[in-house]
Amino acid sequence: MTAQAGRKEAGLDGEGALRRTLLTLNVFAALKMTLFPMAVITLFWKDEIGLSLTEILTLQVFFSLASVVMEYPSGYVSDRLGYRWALITACVFGLLGWGWYLAAETFWGVLLAELMLGVCYAFISGSDTALLFETLRASGRVDLYARCDGRMVSWAQGGEAAGALFAGLMYAHWPLLPFVAQIAVWAVALGLCLSLREPPGDDGGPVTSHLAEALGVCRFAFRSPAIRSTIVSGMLLGLASFYMVWLIQPHMQACTVPLTWFGPAWAGANLVVALAATSSHRIQSRIGMRGMYVVFFVFIVTAYTGLGLSTALGSFLFYYLLTAMRGMQGPLMRSRLQALSERRNRASILSLHSLVFRLGFVLTGPMVGWLADNQGLPVTFLLLACAFAVTLPLAGKEFLRRNTPESMM
Numbered sequence: 001m002t003a004q005a006g007r008k009e010a011g012l013d014g015e016g017a018l019r020r021t022l023l024t025l026n027v028f029a030a031l032k033m034t035l036f037p038m039a040v041i042t043l044f045w046k047d048e049i050g051l052s053l054t055e056i057l058t059l060q061v062f063f064s065l066a067s068v069v070m071e072y073p074s075g076y077v078s079d080r081l082g083y084r085w086a087l088i089t090a091c092v093f094g095l096l097g098w099g100w101y102l103a104a105e106t107f108w109g110v111l112l113a114e115l116m117l118g119v120c121y122a123f124i125s126g127s128d129t130a131l132l133f134e135t136l137r138a139s140g141r142v143d144l145y146a147r148c149d150g151r152m153v154s155w156a157q158g159g160e161a162a163g164a165l166f167a168g169l170m171y172a173h174w175p176l177l178p179f180v181a182q183i184a185v186w187a188v189a190l191g192l193c194l195s196l197r198e199p200p201g202d203d204g205g206p207v208t209s210h211l212a213e214a215l216g217v218c219r220f221a222f223r224s225p226a227i228r229s230t231i232v233s234g235m236l237l238g239l240a241s242f243y244m245v246w247l248i249q250p251h252m253q254a255c256t257v258p259l260t261w262f263g264p265a266w267a268g269a270n271l272v273v274a275l276a277a278t279s280s281h282r283i284q285s286r287i288g289m290r291g292m293y294v295v296f297f298v299f300i301v302t303a304y305t306g307l308g309l310s311t312a313l314g315s316f317l318f319y320y321l322l323t324a325m326r327g328m329q330g331p332l333m334r335s336r337l338q339a340l341s342e343r344r345n346r347a348s349i350l351s352l353h354s355l356v357f358r359l360g361f362v363l364t365g366p367m368v369g370w371l372a373d374n375q376g377l378p379v380t381f382l383l384l385a386c387a388f389a390v391t392l393p394l395a396g397k398e399f400l401r402r403n404t405p406e407s408m409m
Helices: 003-009 015-032 041-049 053-081 083-100 107-124 127-138 142-165 167-173 177-194 210-223 225-254 259-309 313-340 346-375 377-403
Strands: none
Touching: 015 083, 015 127, 015 142, 015 177, 041 053, 041 107, 041 225, 053 107, 053 225, 053 346, 083 107, 083 127, 083 177, 107 127, 127 142, 127 313, 127 346, 142 167, 142 259, 142 313, 167 177, 167 259, 210 225, 210 346, 225 259, 225 313, 225 346, 225 377, 259 313, 259 377, 313 346, 346 377
């Protein structure tokens, strides 16, 4: 079968079909992040379930452990059985996880829901962006990847912003209403994934041992200085924004921010991510990778320092520096990993990236929660500012040395 015939069979021949596939992926990106409970979930855990901040961060550790256990296997399975199949599986676990929240009344009930959601997002991780890359590759438009990745992030954050906009009002009306709405979202997402079509692939020959093949991809990734340094930098940048997802709501409570502001504030944060992601490739073309990393460093240290030194009503806006950094760094890091991988290991390497990030959170998340409970949020923020001020330059030096145009010549 010729490449042209393969594209026709996969429904990827022609600009119209390509646009339809890209639109489907964008809409799915919006749906997977239309998380109605997220803007108020820390309040739900604290006020409705009765959890402490230490228990809340511990929950996220178990969520991360579920993702860690399934992260790389799901990426490997996605590479072998298909990205569409992986996304359908993710939607099923999403429906189960959010559905279980309707019955959860204790830490253990919430934990079970979080474990199912961890598996859900493990199957999404790497599969959607690998499907994007392979769709563009099948159409000869790989040059558009960074731009399309940024747009997917923009749609995702737009979806999260839309979900958060009325979350406070929904929660005030009935604490479980955001979870009911979330179940409906994942039902729609499942229907959308069933309509996706897989681009033609290159099987690369028979595999005698899947375990040996999977371990071989791991060795390849971590022995490659460029891939290894990208994964480490991505982990640190991801942690910098992820801690605050769980700490910003208690900080806003401490700043006496009205509950009705929580949804719009969360929506605003996600719109900042969307705008930054959409602009990421243009910013990089102007200031280069080195300039981007300097911006990441300044935004992170400034944000944590500002949050640690101020409890004024509007001080939560320092968080928007972290969301801007999150939007800018995602397309950059994924673009580098896509360029350094191949069809047979693309989703696997992207999943390894997520796995290392999750492991980083498993190792550090409970300690951050303990600091917040026992030393207070201001002290925790200032300590995190110091930690990132030390670790980011070290990781950034290696990343830039291995990933600048000069190093790739």
